[in-house]
Each structure stands twice: as C-alpha cells, then as structure tokens.
Amino acid sequence: MVRKIRFGNPVHTGAVVNEIAVMENEGNLKFFEKTEQGFCYTMGEKDAVYGLGEANRGINKRGYKYISYCTDDPSHTEEKLSLYGAHNFIIIDGDCTFGVFIDNPGRVTFDVGYEKINELNIIPEYMDLDFYIIEGEGIKDIVRQFRKIIGQSYIPPRWAFGYQQCRWSYMNEDAIREVVKGYEDSGIPLTAVYMDIDYMEAYKDFTVSDERFPDFEDFVKEMKAKNIHLVPIIDAGVKIEQGYDVYEEGAERGYFVKDQEGRDYVTAVWPGLTCFPDFLNPEARHWFGLKYKTLTDKGIDGFWNDMNEPAIFYTQRGIDAVRDILKSESQTEEISIDTLMELKWKLNELANNDSDYKAMYHNMDGQIINHDRIHNLYGYNMTKAAAKGLEEIRPGERTLLFSRSSYIGMHRYAGIWMGDNQAWWSHILLNLKMLPSLNMCGFLYIGADIGGFGSNTTRELLLRWLALGVFTPLMRNHAALGTRLQECFRFEHTEDFKSVISCRYRLLPYLYSEYLKSVYENEMMFKPLSFEYREDEMCRNVEDQLIVGNEIMIAPVYTQNVTGRYVYLPEPMVMVTMYENGEEIKLLEKGIHFVPVPLNRVVFFVRENAKIPVVCTDYGKKLCDNTETVIEGSEITWLGKPEAEYSLYMDNGHSVNQKDDISVMNV
Numbered sequence: 294m295v296r297k298i299r300f301g302n303p304v305h306t307g308a309v310v311n312e313i314a315v316m317e318n319e320g321n322l323k324f325f326e327k328t329e330q331g332f333c334y335t336m337g338e339k340d341a342v343y344g345l346g347e348a349n350r351g352i353n354k355r356g357y358k359y360i361s362y363c364t365d366d367p368s369h370t371e372e373k374l375s376l377y378g379a380h381n382f383i384i385i386d387g388d389c390t391f392g393v394f395i396d397n398p399g400r401v402t403f404d405v406g407y408e409k410i411n412e413l414n415i416i417p418e419y420m421d422l423d424f425y426i427i428e429g430e431g432i433k434d435i436v437r438q439f440r441k442i443i444g445q446s447y448i449p450p451r452w453a454f455g456y457q458q459c460r461w462s463y464m465n466e467d468a469i470r471e472v473v474k475g476y477e478d479s480g481i482p483l484t485a486v487y488m489d490i491d492y493m494e495a496y497k498d499f500t501v502s503d504e505r506f507p508d509f510e511d512f513v514k515e516m517k518a519k520n521i522h523l524v525p526i527i528d529a530g531v532k533i534e535q536g537y538d539v540y541e542e543g544a545e546r547g548y549f550v551k552d553q554e555g556r557d558y559v560t561a562v563w564p565g566l567t568c569f570p571d572f573l574n575p576e577a578r579h580w581f582g583l584k585y586k587t588l589t590d591k592g593i594d595g596f597w598n599d600m601n602e603p604a605i606f607y608t609q610r611g612i613d614a615v616r617d618i619l620k621s622e623s624q625t626e627e628i629s630i631d632t633l634m635e636l637k638w639k640l641n642e643l644a645n646n647d648s649d650y651k652a653m654y655h656n657m658d659g660q661i662i663n664h665d666r667i668h669n670l671y672g673y674n675m676t677k678a679a680a681k682g683l684e685e686i687r688p689g690e691r692t693l694l695f696s697r698s699s700y701i702g703m704h705r706y707a708g709i710w711m712g713d714n715q716a717w718w719s720h721i722l723l724n725l726k727m728l729p730s731l732n733m734c735g736f737l738y739i740g741a742d743i744g745g746f747g748s749n750t751t752r753e754l755l756l757r758w759l760a761l762g763v764f765t766p767l768m769r770n771h772a773a774l775g776t777r778l779q780e781c782f783r784f785e786h787t788e789d790f791k792s793v794i795s796c797r798y799r800l801l802p803y804l805y806s807e808y809l810k811s812v813y814e815n816e817m818m819f820k821p822l823s824f825e826y827r828e829d830e831m832c833r834n835v836e837d838q839l840i841v842g843n844e845i846m847i848a849p850v851y852t853q854n855v856t857g858r859y860v861y862l863p864e865p866m867v868m869v870t871m872y873e874n875g876e877e878i879k880l881l882e883k884g885i886h887f888v889p890v891p892l893n894r895v896v897f898f899v900r901e902n903a904k905i906p907v908v909c910t911d912y913g914k915k916l917c918d919n920t921e922t923v924i925e926g927s928e929i930t931w932l933g934k935p936e937a938e939y940s941l942y943m944d945n946g947h948s949v950n951q952k953d954d955i956s957v958m959n960v
C-alpha cells in the first residue's frame with residue numbers, strides 16, 4: 294500500500310509515474326512525527342535503514358548522516374555527505390518494516406541516528422514535497438511496490454554488457470587503435486572504447502576534432518568491423534563562442550539557464566566560459582536531445598553524460614572574491630597567514646558554490662524557478678533530453694546511455710556510473726555497497742570506474758576489482774588523466790586478465806537474463822543477504838557479500854595481498870571457481886568458511902536449490918567477438934543442481950521492447 298502526503302506546493306519531478314491520490318493530512322504520516330525542521334521517526338534498537346541509492350558508507354545507513362544534493366566531489370572519503378546522485382528512498386527494517394520516498398529535488402538531509410542514536414530525522418531545505426509511505430508484505434515487496442510506481446527501468450543494448458575500456462583521454466584515432474590492438478594481442482575480450490573530452494574541438498559538445506579524428510565516420514566503421522563500439526562523452530556546459538552553432542542557437546532561443554535579471558548565466562567548466570542549457574524547459578530539452586544526431590549520423594550508438602550536477606569550476610562572483618583579497622594585500626611585502634588562509638578558502642570555494650546555484654534560474658513549463666529548489670533534477674533532465682532525442686533519432690533501437698548525476702525517475706531513461714572514485718581498496722567495497730541501494734531506487738544499469746579513476750592503480754587492485762565488475766551490468770575500466778596507464782594489457786601476465794574478463798562473457802546468459810528479470814519483475818539484481826534470508830540474524834551483519842539475481846552469491850576480495858577471504862554461507866552452496874575455459878566446483882555447508890580466491894579466478898556461490906546458465910568452455914576465439922556472438926552463438930551449459938528450475942529471459946538485444954516481446958524459457 295502506498296500513501297502520498299503532500300506538503301506545500303511541490304514541483305512535478307516525474308519520479309513517480311502512477312497516479313496516487315494526495316492526502317493533505319499530516320496525521321497520515323503514521324510512523325513519523327512532523328517536527329519544526331522536518332520529520333522524525335523513533336527507531337527501534339535493532340532497526341536497520343537501507344537505501345539512499347548512491348550514498349556513502351554502509352549498506353545499513355544507520356549511524357551517520359547523508360545529504361541528497363548532487364555534488365561533483367571526486368574524493369569519496371568516509372566523511373563525505375553527498376555524492377553525485379540524489380535518491381531519497383529508504384526502507385526502515387525492524388519492529389516495523391516500511392519504505393519512505395521524499396519527492397523533493399532540493400537539498401534533503403537524512404540524519405539516521407547521527408545526532409540522536411534512536412532518531413531518524415528527515416530534514417528538507419524546502420518544505421514543498423510529496424512524502425510517500427510504502428507498506429507491504431516484507432522488504433522485497435516494498436521495493437517492488439516502489440519500483441512499480443516509479444516506472445520501468447532502462448534497458449541498454451546487449452552489447453553494453455561486454456567489457457569496456459575508458460581513459461581520460463585517448464587523444465586521437467591512433468591512441469584508440471593502440472588500445473584495441475593491445476586487447477587483441479593479449480586475447481582479452483573488449484566490446485567498447487570510450488572517448489573522453491579531448492575528442493571534441495575545444496571541448497564543444499557535438500563537435501569532433503578534425504585534427505585528432507580526421508575521418509571520424511570511417512574510424513567508427515573501422516572499429517565496428519572489429520566489434521568495438523565507440524562511446525563519446527557529452528558534457529552539460531555549452532562553450533560560449535560566437536560562430537558555434539549550439540551556443541548561438543541556445544542563446545537566440547533563450548534556452549540557457551538565466552541569472553536573476555534574466556540574462557544567460559555564465560559559469561566556467563572544461564571549455565572555459567559556458568552556459569548551461571535549461572534542461573527543465575521542455576523545448577530546450579527537445580532541442581538539445583536532437584543534437585545527439587550529429588554523432589549517431591557518424592555511426593555512434595552510445596553516450597555518457599557528464600558534469601551534470603551541474604559541476605561549476607568558477608563564476609565571476611567567485612573570481613571577484615579572490616581578486617578582492619589579493620588587491621587588499623598587494624601593498625604589503627609579506628602576505629599575512631590570515632590572508633593566506635582566507636585566500637585558500639576562497640579558492641576552495643570557487644567550484645560548485647551554493648551561492649552560484651542560488652543565483653541560477655530555470656523556466657519550468659513557464660514558471661521561473663530558482664535552481665537551488667530543483668538542483669537534483671538537472672542531470673536527470675539532461676539525460677531525459679538525450680534519451681527522448683535518441684528515441685526520435687533511432688526509433689525502436691536501444692542506445693547505450695548513462696549519466697553521472699541523477700534523481701529517481703532518471704532510471705527510466707538511462708543508467709549511471711558512480712563517478713570519480715579512487716584506486717583504493719576501500720572503493721571496491723563502496724562500489725559493492727551501492728549496488729543494492731541503487732537497485733532499490735530503480736537504477737539497474739550501473740557500475741563504478743573499475744581499477745579506480747583517481748590515483749595510480751596496481752595490477753592486484755585492478756584484478757580484484759574486475760572480479761567484482763564481472764557481475765555489474767556496466768563493466769568499465771576508467772582512469773583519470775595523469776594516472777598510470779590502466780588498460781589490462783599494460784600489466785604483466787595478461788593471461789590473468791584474460792581469464793577474469795572471459796568469465797564475464799561466460800556468465801552473460803545468466804547476467805543478462807537476471808537483468809531483464811529485474812526490469813520486468815521490479816526485482817533487485819543485487820540484494821543484501823538480509824533481504825533474502827530474513828530469519829538469519831547473521832545476515833544483517835554481512836555487508837561485503839551480495840546475492841546477484843536469484844541464484845548466486847558473490848563475496849569479492851577487497852584486501853591487498855590475500856589469497857582468499859572469509860565467507861558466510863546462509864545455506865549450503867556450490868562454490869564455483871571460474872576461469873577462462875573451465876571451473877572447479879565444491880560443495881560447501883552452511884556456515885563460515887575461508888575460501889581461496891586466486892587472482893586469476895572469479896569465485897561465486899550457487900544457492901542450494903538453483904542452477905545457472907553459462908557459456909560452455911569450448912568457445913575458443915569466439916569470446917573476442919562481441920556479446921551478441923557469445924550469447925547467441927554459443928552452447929549453454931548449467932552450473933548448480935541439475936533438477937533445479939530456471940527461467941531464462943531473453944530478447945533480441947537491440948530493439949526497444951516491452952515484457953510481451955521477450956521470451957521466457959523455463960528450464
């Protein structure tokens with residue numbers, strides 16, 4: 294049962310697609326009390342709080358606080374309160390189990406036992422919101438009901454389940470050729486290579502540098518012939534430059550975000566001075582969405598949308614504040630420590646400053662609205678613009694699309710990646726922990742920068758991270774400018790990488806089937822153990838293992854220099870130690886085990902009464918082809934209990950489809 298209680302005059306976010314009758318009466322809050330600042334629930338001693346999508350810390354969110362405010366911050370250390378997405382859905386699981394969704398695109402704080410150990414306080418900055426309470430028959434049913442009201446999740450083309458390589462940036466055609474050849478020579482399968490900001494002419498959206506990619510269309514064809522998809526980045530900011538059509542059209546038609554006086558709001562991002570398209574305005578959205586045609590006309594069939602929190606490097610206001618300090622000091626020879634500190638602060642405050650967000654205005658269906666009130670809708674609507682545009686440009690065909698910033702509702706149009714993480718062991722675990730909470734919020738095509746975006750990775754870290762990435766729908770290795778080269782073939786003993794990445798392709802029949810199932814049945818593809826084994830108290834303590842689909846459990850290694858790890862089995866399971874052309878099988882009893890996990894193997898556990906489809910070991914070179922060949926042209930074999938039943942979901946992998954268009958085979 295879903296209740297919707299309205300406060301103030303909320304904007305229409307589009308997060309919920311079902312019509313639900315509005316209740317005005319605060320009394321309907323049921324579990325919550327309305328306080329001066331927001332809403333308070335008194336938690337039972339054993340209550341766990343799950344959710345919040347892309348958020349820091351544990352699977353159980355209790356004991357800290359989180360702020361929903363899409364933020365470009367590449368250093369996800371433990372004290373950070375906001376990441377790139379804003380996903381206001383939680384489930385309180387304990388004495389009472391129920392879900393809460395706060396539909397408000399401004400800043401919302403979730404204090405989950407931080408100030409007071411037993412209080413869950415939800416504090417919205419603007420009291421204009423719809424407060425949803427969802428009750429059901431247990432935790433999975435609550436997720437299902439929520440997912441139903443927010444609408445069906447995005448399905449990418451099937452090739453997007455292959456292994457993908459990115460770097461900021463491959464500077465020209467030859468740099469990309471070198472990467473593809475490196476993979477080919479080492480026999481490691483590869484499905485896509487990404488094009489970061491340097492493929493553009495002076496970082497201008499929808500342009501391709503003639504100098505770096507002189508024959509772009511031919512180059513796309515050359516790569517397609519090798520079954521490699523090229524995936525360019527699109528940034529939110531549009532460079533201010535006379536003669537640049539996208540800028541001129543946007544300015545002429547009034548499609549950019551405005552300042553208080555109604556002038557185009559000027560910020561600086563990669564291209565220098567930029568304007569932000571007003572993605573809250575449907576006309577601007579339509580205009581921007583059709584621009585993707587410039588690239589699809591050249592054969593491109595996938596995009597990643599970036600810098601759409603939106604990220605701001607500086608504005609004139611910030612620069613003036615820095616200059617003022619410098620001016621006042623210019624007469625003295627020795628700069629005072631106080632001034633130095635102030636200067637440091639001001640420089641730190643240049644990027645993504647609240648005052649800048651508060652000075653931006655949108656035209657939302659004719660209504661002028663301050664950016665701060667709808668901040669979390671910006672990246673969502675950029676991506677909606679792209680998805681709708683691509684629907685028109687490539688009717689009936691799926692396009693790969695994912696975004697950095699997001700809000701619930703965007704899951705219908707695209708996936709997300711988890712932004713700029715670091716080559717830290719702790720970030721493998723953070724990656725794992727965000728998978729179920731994102732699924733709760735409808736985001737299914739998800740993944741992190743494997744190997745770590747910032748800092749230098751190591752061979753061991755990359756291999757361990759890949760062994761988790763084998764299971765995430767988006768499996769992309771990505772690294773920042775200036776870091777150590779991170780493509781798998783750059784390291785010693787490339788056969789180990791071949792072995793791990795090949796397991797992804799071997800597991801595709803299962804992973805793709807479970808993905809479709811999660812979309813069409815509103816299920817989570819990644820579940821904490823506590824969602825599945827409700828009666829097993831131990832499972833509430835396990836935050837480094839997940840159930841993937843319905844049949845298997847994973848327990849990735851996230852520690853340096855270990856040969857294995859402890860795993861808790863809530864039921865007897867079959868341990869599979871998989872490699873490129875085979876697997877070892879061992880039956881394990883319920884309980885705690887130390888399991889060996891060699892660096893070049895992918896270890897997972899098939900549940901007691903289950904079996905899963907995988908590609909036979911005898912596929913030879915086929916693996917280096919694309920995911921289509923692997924799924925369609927290969928013989929399937931089964932791992933697990935032969936007499937168990939499995940529903941294999943399948944479709945043609947590229948058409949936009951509905952549930953009726955897919956085939957379900959009960960084996």
Ligand code: GLC
Binds near residue numbers: 461489697713773
């Ligand atoms: C941002 C993105 C990152 C990209 C970089 C350059 O930091 O998050 O993935 O590589 O910008 O475009």
